[in-house]
Amino acid sequence: MQNLLEVKNLKKYFPVKSGFLRRVRHHLKAVDGVSFVIQKAKTLGLVGESGCGKTSLGRTILRLMEATAGEILFEGINIVHLSRKHMNKKRRDMQIIFQDPYGSLNPRMTICEIIREPLDTHNIGSKEEKSKRILDLLDVVHLRRNVLNRYPHEFSGGQRQRIGIARALALHPKFIVADEPVSALDVSVQSQVLNLISELQKKFGISFLFISHDLAVVQHISHDVAVMYLGKIVEKTSTENLYKNPKHPYTQSLLLAIPVADPKQKPQRIILEGDAPSSWAPPPGCPFHPRCPEAKEICREVIPELKNVGTAENEHWVSCHLY
Amino acid sequence: MNNQKLLEVQDLVIEFTTDKGKVRAVDGISFSLNNSETLGIVGESGCGKTVTALSLLKLIPSPPGKIIQGHILYQGKDIVSKSESAMRHFRGKEISMIFQEPMTSLNPVFTIGNQMIDVIRQHTHASKKEAKERAIKMLERIRIPNPERRIDEYPHQMSGGMRQRIMIAMALSCNPKILVADEPTTALDVTVQAQVMAQISELQKKFNTAVILVTHDLGVIAETCTNVLVMYCGKIVERADVSTLFESPRHPYTRGLLTSIPRIREKKLEKLPTIEGTVPDLLHLPVGCRYADRCERVRDHCRLEEPPLEKKDDKTEVACFYPY
Numbered sequence: 310m311q312n313l314l315e316v317k318n319l320k321k322y323f324p325v326k327s328g329f330l331r332r333v334r335h336h337l338k339a340v341d342g343v344s345f346v347i348q349k350a351k352t353l354g355l356v357g358e359s360g361c362g363k364t365s366l367g368r369t370i371l372r373l374m375e376a377t378a379g380e381i382l383f384e385g386i387n388i389v390h391l392s393r394k395h396m397n398k399k400r401r402d403m404q405i406i407f408q409d410p411y412g413s414l415n416p417r418m419t420i421c422e423i424i425r426e427p428l429d430t431h432n433i434g435s436k437e438e439k440s441k442r443i444l445d446l447l448d449v450v451h452l453r454r455n456v457l458n459r460y461p462h463e464f465s466g467g468q469r470q471r472i473g474i475a476r477a478l479a480l481h482p483k484f485i486v487a488d489e490p491v492s493a494l495d496v497s498v499q500s501q502v503l504n505l506i507s508e509l510q511k512k513f514g515i516s517f518l519f520i521s522h523d524l525a526v527v528q529h530i531s532h533d534v535a536v537m538y539l540g541k542i543v544e545k546t547s548t549e550n551l552y553k554n555p556k557h558p559y560t561q562s563l564l565l566a567i568p569v570a571d572p573k574q575k576p577q578r579i580i581l582e583g584d585a586p587s588s589w590a591p592p593p594g595c596p597f598h599p600r601c602p603e604a605k606e607i608c609r610e611v612i613p614e615l616k617n618v619g620t621a622e623n624e625h626w627v628s629c630h631l632y
Numbered sequence: 633m634n635n636q637k638l639l640e641v642q643d644l645v646i647e648f649t650t651d652k653g654k655v656r657a658v659d660g661i662s663f664s665l666n667n668s669e670t671l672g673i674v675g676e677s678g679c680g681k682t683v684t685a686l687s688l689l690k691l692i693p694s695p696p697g698k699i700i701q702g703h704i705l706y707q708g709k710d711i712v713s714k715s716e717s718a719m720r721h722f723r724g725k726e727i728s729m730i731f732q733e734p735m736t737s738l739n740p741v742f743t744i745g746n747q748m749i750d751v752i753r754q755h756t757h758a759s760k761k762e763a764k765e766r767a768i769k770m771l772e773r774i775r776i777p778n779p780e781r782r783i784d785e786y787p788h789q790m791s792g793g794m795r796q797r798i799m800i801a802m803a804l805s806c807n808p809k810i811l812v813a814d815e816p817t818t819a820l821d822v823t824v825q826a827q828v829m830a831q832i833s834e835l836q837k838k839f840n841t842a843v844i845l846v847t848h849d850l851g852v853i854a855e856t857c858t859n860v861l862v863m864y865c866g867k868i869v870e871r872a873d874v875s876t877l878f879e880s881p882r883h884p885y886t887r888g889l890l891t892s893i894p895r896i897r898e899k900k901l902e903k904l905p906t907i908e909g910t911v912p913d914l915l916h917l918p919v920g921c922r923y924a925d926r927c928e929r930v931r932d933h934c935r936l937e938e939p940p941l942e943k944k945d946d947k948t949e950v951a952c953f954y955p956y
Contacts, residue, residue: 504904529897570851
């Protein structure tokens, strides 16, 4: 199996300035030592609550934000220190789909201009080839060809998200970061877009980093899942393992917190007390211990390491003192 | 025990005037609510569920919105004709509301305490001191740590979940008979969502409040409601008690919604079931059934005449000519 993307010990710290002369007093650790691998034509689902650093991680990988430390190996090449020129070339292979289908499309551009923009930026093809490519892309995302000269406001949320996907596909990328692509959509439309993403993966062999706060959405689309809490990955394994046998107490409570659409099934819920602490002032020891129902003495002092509790073939990584 | 309903909505029509013409956001809906019942209103964006909720407190921005037909009877008295000043005494005391956005529904320049005390003093003769004590008690009840200290804090010093819980505390501080909750957990993280829903149920039991829960999340409905209305394009398409609705949904739209929600499954499916197509534009509604274009059971008749909401058996009412 070939690794397309390998992230090693990636860190993204934001300086927090305050006081006299706006000196840097403190660092907010949005992404704090994250490592994972995404194989060709596979999807890694990244789950976590707001503020856990999942969006920062996605953007850092694409170098929309600069990493503080760590390596990002894309097809074996570390892209962290690539020059602007080389990085721009790499961007053909790495694209992003945003959460907000309203904010991510320029309201003054027609659909044709929006999808053509990446082709223009990277100077790909003649005028005729571009036009043909745009029509092909509309077919791929199941939009009618007559939409070309219309503007984003004429479309529904689901259709806009399809336009965003068409734009991301324009350059034949190998890797796409999908940052909460269905969160803003209605339930009946969510499944349509999820099916489209799976279909595109099969057709074009694209790898995805699929970021979401919704474990139910992630299950359908991912081959592997990583759960993030306060800038760190706390559990990482195959989708099957995670849903059948979640190890980390946080993952367990996340799974149980999802309301079940079945009135006969009484929820057996571990209601977590309090909110997720902010990465601004993470607690000492295990970041989850203040909310953890099984916290022990050691959890308050020592940060647990991410270790493999599965087998070599069937990896199951978890960072918890219980294991 | 008299048989009067706590709240009765009769043939309500709400219209909005837009640049492109008049839009009927709510088109002739009727429903009722009993004491301490929990009624869920479920539907996708634009189906009129929020407008319905707002109308119960006469909070529809007017213009552009207007109730052009129908009655909203609260304990037998119509509130549609009530004046704005009468409504001020009504809101919060008889019917209260919490909103989706805990960030914007509290005033950022006043402390939590100030805002809570205002509500209490508006509706009771409590002195400032008494009102403050009552507010602190309310915060204790929703388990906000250090209520004496936190009452003097501003909304931005609280997390989203805490703000939503404070909204709930505030809404219930004058013992209203009905709490209208419009997507109360949508903006919150799942773990916090569970806390907030548990809080609502707990307080509902304690104060014997009836709740109208507006949401797009069928999971939340299943766990909390006793009866459910399913709305589509300004109409009620199905009404049933919660177990009947989830066990044997009759309307094709309800069925589609139930199967298409992403949920955790035993086995990954090759393809998620979906409802094809999109919700029609309220400005250009089709003749006949509004769901016809997306429906798998559609026949010619559906495109000619609009199905009325009818009793199909003793448990369900459905607006469909060919229900399941």
